[in-house]
Amino acid sequence: MQKAQPACMRRGMKVLSHKDAAYAKFVRSLDRRATPGGAGKKVEQIVTDIIADVQKRGNAAVFEYTERFDGLKLSAKSLFVSQDEIDEAYAAVDADVKKAVATSRRNIHAFAKRSMRKDWKAKNREGVEVGERFTPYDRVGVYVPGGKAPLVSSALMTAAFGQAAGVPEILAATPAGADGKINPALLYALVESGATEIIKVGGAQAIAAMALGTKTVRPVEKIFGPGNSFVVEAKRQLVGAVSIDLLPGPSEVLIVADKSANAKFIAADMLAQAEHGGDSVIGFATNSKRLLGQVEKEIEKQAATLSREKYLREVLKKGTFCLLTKSLEEAVDICNAFAPEHLSLVVEDEDKWLDQIRTAGAIYVGALSAVAVGDFVAGPSHTLPTGGSGKSFSGLRADQFQRRASIVRMDQKALQKSLPTVETFARVEGLDAHGRSVSIRVE
Numbered sequence: 001m002q003k004a005q006p007a008c009m010r011r012g013m014k015v016l017s018h019k020d021a022a023y024a025k026f027v028r029s030l031d032r033r034a035t036p037g038g039a040g041k042k043v044e045q046i047v048t049d050i051i052a053d054v055q056k057r058g059n060a061a062v063f064e065y066t067e068r069f070d071g072l073k074l075s076a077k078s079l080f081v082s083q084d085e086i087d088e089a090y091a092a093v094d095a096d097v098k099k100a101v102a103t104s105r106r107n108i109h110a111f112a113k114r115s116m117r118k119d120w121k122a123k124n125r126e127g128v129e130v131g132e133r134f135t136p137y138d139r140v141g142v143y144v145p146g147g148k149a150p151l152v153s154s155a156l157m158t159a160a161f162g163q164a165a166g167v168p169e170i171l172a173a174t175p176a177g178a179d180g181k182i183n184p185a186l187l188y189a190l191v192e193s194g195a196t197e198i199i200k201v202g203g204a205q206a207i208a209a210m211a212l213g214t215k216t217v218r219p220v221e222k223i224f225g226p227g228n229s230f231v232v233e234a235k236r237q238l239v240g241a242v243s244i245d246l247l248p249g250p251s252e253v254l255i256v257a258d259k260s261a262n263a264k265f266i267a268a269d270m271l272a273q274a275e276h277g278g279d280s281v282i283g284f285a286t287n288s289k290r291l292l293g294q295v296e297k298e299i300e301k302q303a304a305t306l307s308r309e310k311y312l313r314e315v316l317k318k319g320t321f322c323l324l325t326k327s328l329e330e331a332v333d334i335c336n337a338f339a340p341e342h343l344s345l346v347v348e349d350e351d352k353w354l355d356q357i358r359t360a361g362a363i364y365v366g367a368l369s370a371v372a373v374g375d376f377v378a379g380p381s382h383t384l385p386t387g388g389s390g391k392s393f394s395g396l397r398a399d400q401f402q403r404r405a406s407i408v409r410m411d412q413k414a415l416q417k418s419l420p421t422v423e424t425f426a427r428v429e430g431l432d433a434h435g436r437s438v439s440i441r442v443e
Helices: 023-029 041-057 061-072 085-094 094-114 150-167 184-192 205-214 228-235 263-274 291-301 311-320 328-338 350-354 369-375 412-429 432-439
Strands: 014-017 120-123 128-134 139-143 169-173 197-199 223-225 250-259 280-286 320-324 342-346 362-365 400-408
Touching: 014 023, 014 263, 041 061, 041 228, 041 320, 061 205, 085 184, 085 412, 094 150, 094 184, 139 150, 139 205, 139 328, 150 169, 150 184, 150 223, 169 205, 184 197, 184 280, 205 223, 205 228, 250 263, 263 280, 263 291, 263 311, 263 369, 280 291, 280 311, 280 328, 291 311, 291 369, 311 320, 342 350, 342 369, 350 362, 362 369, 412 432
Parallel strands: 014 320, 139 169, 139 223, 169 197, 250 280, 250 342, 280 320, 342 362
Antiparallel strands: 120 128, 128 400
């Protein structure tokens, strides 16, 4: 008789035990690294062509792609959000939404102020004054995705950090609907977060326009924000023309839990992640067989009560994995290999296990630390590395909106003390003019 599969396998979610033959191969596949071309050759080539076209034809190319992909006809006049549209949005947004935006922005600014780099100076052993100076970028771009829901929080989690850092010009790009309108709450949040210009464009063409400029769009110096595979690939290809924050693609969460965890909370977090869309990744790793079974039952129970049940089940089927690990140590090792955007760590002796986490964009510690609070209001940005890029990038921070310059100042005494070392290096490297440029000052 064929052995019955776990119930959540029958319902489509991938569930594997460390005893299963396919387990080891699947776990190895979770050791990800974001590499060029990782989005696929087709996406890479499409983005390359869009960038080249925007560079050549400017606005005409931007308008053409916007009509093709979003069904919106734009012109130089309608490309930017007008003051009248902003006034309409402010009038349309409810008071409770305005209060929520203000609360989130307050926490973002408080967090940002603590994480920004500050000027400093000191003297080295030769008496040379050295230091660093940090100044905000003059002009940055922030990208806010479109899609099934207006990502009001993403406006705050990008632009508001630049606002806190003192960036004077923030160009926001977000796709409008076919009617040319942007959701009023999203528009309100962008303006409240410091956006000084807003263009109604999404996709790779928006990134290209911000990076390269067009007749009406002045180029920016750095681009921030999440997006789909085309947006992320465009950011990757345009490094050099601009700098970027990180490579944040489709959202993901990994929950690492032991027998002490609450199955209801874990199921709720998994369903919340599923709301992000079909490309989302939802992972659950536990060393407790009992907890795994409880979570499966809770997902079924809770999903049936939600308004988007059918949509959520499709996402769970496509992008979810549940692993029964040999031990908690193995679950932590899987986390460090996977480098999740969000990690929910629900274990006994949580500080011990927290110290062993090396690669995660944001870590939510304990059963009560809901990821959704971080998404909307806690203070740290929810724009985080995905797809394994957390091994190389960290999440968006206020100090990424700052330029750094080193400062060096010396007097005659410091110059004299530095001369012997300079002359040695100059001799070894065959750069006698370097040595002479210092010795001439102390003769």
